[in-house]
Amino acid sequence: MDYKNIIAKFADVPGGMIEAFHAIQDEFSYLPEEAIIEAAKVFGVPAADAYGVATFYSYFSVKSRGKNIIRICESAPCHIAGADEVVAALERELGITMGNSTADGRFALEFAQCVGQCQATPVITVNSKPYFDVTPAKVVEIIAEYK
Amino acid sequence: MVNVTIDGIKVSVPNGSTILQAAKEVGIKVPTLCYHPDQAVKANCRVCVCEVEGNRLLQAACSQPVFEGMVVKTKTPKVIEARKTILELILSHHPQDCLNCIRNGNCELQDLSAEYIIRDNPFELKVRGLEKDLSTPAIFRDPDKCVLCRRCIDACTVIQSVSALGVEKRGCESMVVPTMGGNLIDSPCVMCGQCVHACPVGAIGEIEDIDKLMAAIADPDTIVVTQIAPAVRLALGEEIGMATGDLPMEVFVAGLRHLGFDYVLHTNFTADLTILEEGNELLQRLTTGGTLPMFTSCSPGWINFCETYYPDLLDNLSTCKSPQQMFGSLVKTYWADKMNIEPQKVVSVSIMPCTAKKFEAARPEMNSSGYQDVDIVLTTREIGKLFRMSGLDFSRLEPSPFDSWMGAYTGAAVIFGATGGVMEAALRTVYEVVTKKELTDVNFTFARGFEGIKEAEIDLDGTKVKVAIAHTLSNARKLMDQVRAGESPYHFIEIMACPGGCIGGGGQPITKANVKRIERIGAIYDEDASLPLRKSHDNPEVKVLYDEFLHEPLGHKSHELLHTHYHAKNKKCL
Ligand code: SF4
Ligand code: SF4
Ligand code: SF4
Numbered sequence A: 001m002d003y004k005n006i007i008a009k010f011a012d013v014p015g016g017m018i019e020a021f022h023a024i025q026d027e028f029s030y031l032p033e034e035a036i037i038e039a040a041k042v043f044g045v046p047a048a049d050a051y052g053v054a055t056f057y058s059y060f061s062v063k064s065r066g067k068n069i070i071r072i073c074e075s076a077p078c079h080i081a082g083a084d085e086v087v088a089a090l091e092r093e094l095g096i097t098m099g100n101s102t103a104d105g106r107f108a109l110e111f112a113q114c115v116g117q118c119q120a121t122p123v124i125t126v127n128s129k130p131y132f133d134v135t136p137a138k139v140v141e142i143i144a145e146y147k
Numbered sequence B: 001m002v003n004v005t006i007d008g009i010k011v012s013v014p015n016g017s018t019i020l021q022a023a024k025e026v027g028i029k030v031p032t033l034c035y036h037p038d039q040a041v042k043a044n045c046r047v048c049v050c051e052v053e054g055n056r057l058l059q060a061a062c063s064q065p066v067f068e069g070m071v072v073k074t075k076t077p078k079v080i081e082a083r084k085t086i087l088e089l090i091l092s093h094h095p096q097d098c099l100n101c102i103r104n105g106n107c108e109l110q111d112l113s114a115e116y117i118i119r120d121n122p123f124e125l126k127v128r129g130l131e132k133d134l135s136t137p138a139i140f141r142d143p144d145k146c147v148l149c150r151r152c153i154d155a156c157t158v159i160q161s162v163s164a165l166g167v168e169k170r171g172c173e174s175m176v177v178p179t180m181g182g183n184l185i186d187s188p189c190v191m192c193g194q195c196v197h198a199c200p201v202g203a204i205g206e207i208e209d210i211d212k213l214m215a216a217i218a219d220p221d222t223i224v225v226t227q228i229a230p231a232v233r234l235a236l237g238e239e240i241g242m243a244t245g246d247l248p249m250e251v252f253v254a255g256l257r258h259l260g261f262d263y264v265l266h267t268n269f270t271a272d273l274t275i276l277e278e279g280n281e282l283l284q285r286l287t288t289g290g291t292l293p294m295f296t297s298c299s300p301g302w303i304n305f306c307e308t309y310y311p312d313l314l315d316n317l318s319t320c321k322s323p324q325q326m327f328g329s330l331v332k333t334y335w336a337d338k339m340n341i342e343p344q345k346v347v348s349v350s351i352m353p354c355t356a357k358k359f360e361a362a363r364p365e366m367n368s369s370g371y372q373d374v375d376i377v378l379t380t381r382e383i384g385k386l387f388r389m390s391g392l393d394f395s396r397l398e399p400s401p402f403d404s405w406m407g408a409y410t411g412a413a414v415i416f417g418a419t420g421g422v423m424e425a426a427l428r429t430v431y432e433v434v435t436k437k438e439l440t441d442v443n444f445t446f447a448r449g450f451e452g453i454k455e456a457e458i459d460l461d462g463t464k465v466k467v468a469i470a471h472t473l474s475n476a477r478k479l480m481d482q483v484r485a486g487e488s489p490y491h492f493i494e495i496m497a498c499p500g501g502c503i504g505g506g507g508q509p510i511t512k513a514n515v516k517r518i519e520r521i522g523a524i525y526d527e528d529a530s531l532p533l534r535k536s537h538d539n540p541e542v543k544v545l546y547d548e549f550l551h552e553p554l555g556h557k558s559h560e561l562l563h564t565h566y567h568a569k570n571k572k573c574l
């Protein structure tokens, strides 16, 4: 769906801008600049403020990124459980470093804070779906699911 | 009224006063950083903390209201310790760059560090290493120096309704950034410089052109000619240790000659000329069904704003260039010719109360003389710096008159510097042109004062003209929305971008409070009243200019040199 239609759907919802941002991000996997500017117009705030909202929440991204967002928890428990090795495996498999996206636009790699699943560390999420007790070997399988 | 005790001194203050206000009442200064006297309370820096009896936690004096029987201590060891720690934390990620800083000697953070005897900061120095924004010819940003007080955002959003600045991200990652996190030049910034006044530190400032001027003066092959805007003189004194308005005009001129300027002329000359062109343009629009209301066009921050936010109303703008640019195109044509000077040798300098003038001078269309019309624009602050460097004792300088042919002026030009001044000056001339009668009283006092929007209906011998005056862009916006909606009752609207008009311009000595601006306005009208000629059409050198060169207002030559056109800016993020 076009971002204008998405924003229009939330135009009359109180606090609709954040809802609209979520919906746009689900569609595009990030918040395109034009979408933020359009949201500012629709919700009657300066673009500077809409941009402030878009950058305030770390969940939103204002930089274009791959469709499937793989996040790896970098909080202490996951770290101790070997998150480093998982990071290395992800980077190797996708041929990119953390914080970047693959050239084909399929995958993005990001760090996340504790996702509240510390019983099964290390944890990664793909598009918010969690995977537990991840090992370098499992990484290959998980990525294959989305190829 | 509420009775409180501040450091053992009893005082009664109005309900709703803050600790800060109550302390001021008894003559005790509580330090502040994010607090700004003309803005909403932000309470984000905590430098102002005080002890309140019965409270375990320290209270922010700028935001904490007083209550009956409140006992406040403003400088206990605990308070001083807390303030020191807060300052040390701020300084721990602040560049230690005072010696190279535009605000060296005039910085609230530097002053606080001195007052609180900061020596060996226990916190490790970690500067974020953010990039400077040098994208505009007028305003720079140096985000590493930002203390996140948000005063600039208030100035840009509340006073100017431009909203070019906002906060990005949060916590220790947060930063004040132009719209969409980009550069100022891509934001709706109009370069008014009001954020520079608001900023307590050197995180936003004007792009300095002092070196360019020094190079021109040092070059034996150039002839350096300057113009001085009407609002500069009375505020310049503040930069060199005098009271507002106390620097005499001709002593200022003498100072400029000492600095090495070859000729000293006056923007007031072209302010008078503007009145003749703009007054006649108004009459022409009134009689021939032209676009009304007509807007004044001398404030380049306002022009940027109109081009950005009201591109549908550009036809309402007077086509007159600002006095700075009229001067620029004449000095390399008419004046150079009259003086027998080769125009390519002329370096045309202007001394302005304004940061947006730097941008205006650099506009590509401002070259109707065949050269760039204005080569170098210096602010009042920059010329103040040069004067301080010069070591001149202004009390001992021999006064010196302006040079000829573009140096004469009337009181009507002087008042251009205050909100309402252009309107009053225009009415002095338009009245006499239309009615062919002499004005018995040249003072149109409705046009004076600091009120946001002023209006009146003027009777020109039966023809009624409705006029309005606004200063600050948030007030301009109110009038523009009326025009856009087709509901404006006015024929003529004066807009000045800055609070108080040019006397409060972005290039004036740093002024935190509007009381200073009001004082400067007073000095402007004193100067007007002291002058023998007070109507633009009485300016003798302007008469010579029309007789010998322009021939008539709105004539062929005027159109070529003194008028311009405007362009929608098409900024994508508003
Ligand atoms: S902003 Fe103030 S404290 Fe910081 S370097 Fe400049 S003068 Fe020094
Ligand atoms: S110069 Fe004026 S418009 Fe630009 S950021 Fe500063 S206050 Fe806003
Ligand atoms: S740029 Fe200046 S005024 Fe703006 S938040 Fe930073 S320190 Fe405050």
Ligand code: FES
Binding pocket: A073, A074, A075, A076, A077, A078, A079, A113, A114, A115, A116, A117, A118, A121, A122, A123
């Ligand atoms: S630390 Fe990683 S899920 Fe809690």
Ligand code: FES
Binding pocket: B031, B032, B033, B034, B035, B042, B043, B044, B045, B046, B047, B048, B049, B060, B061, B062, B063
């Ligand atoms: S001045 Fe009071 S919190 Fe900043």
